[in-house]
Amino acid sequence: MKKKLVLLILLFTTFSCYWVWRTEIVAPLPIIQSKTFIITPGMSLNRIANELKAQGFIRHSKIFSLWVRINGKAQRVQAGEYVISPDLTLASLVEQFVQGKVKQHSFTLIDGWTFYQVMQALNNTPHLRHQLSGLTPGAVMIKLGLAGQYPEGWFYPETYYFVHGDSD
DSSP: OHHHHHHHHHHHHHHHHHHHIIIIISSBOSOSSOEEEEEOTTOOHHHHHHHHHHTTSOSOHHHHHHHHHHTTOTTTOOOEEEEEOTTOBHHHHHHHHHHTOOOEEEEEOOTTOOHHHHHHHHHTOTTSBOOSTTOOHHHHHHHTTOTTOOSTTOSOOSEEEEETTOBO
């Protein structure tokens, strides 16, 4: 009788683990379209899991947290803005967070722009931490380590890439 009970418990546990693996870990995330998700510096794993669940990216926050901890990745999740697509699984989502595959934004400086046009475009660029807003051209050049230099001609016309939270 005892052997049958142990066997039954073992079978139930094995089936339960397989079911969680199949329906939560390797199944596509329950979203229809790609969306962004931001992990802020210092955000705890439980808060990340709860936010993912609240925003509909995952079904169960506890399973997410447990999967991350079991795989020894709790301390390796990186802050940033992530694009989460419907083809991701919970396992691949964790890998994206651990590898720091964050969304890249772009800012293009147009040839011929004046310093004031550059500053206006920077100030209107979302996802940047705006630290140069309202500064005089001289103050901006001091912050750039170019004190006493005239700002015109110092900024190369190019497309620059940055991540959410970088400063201007």
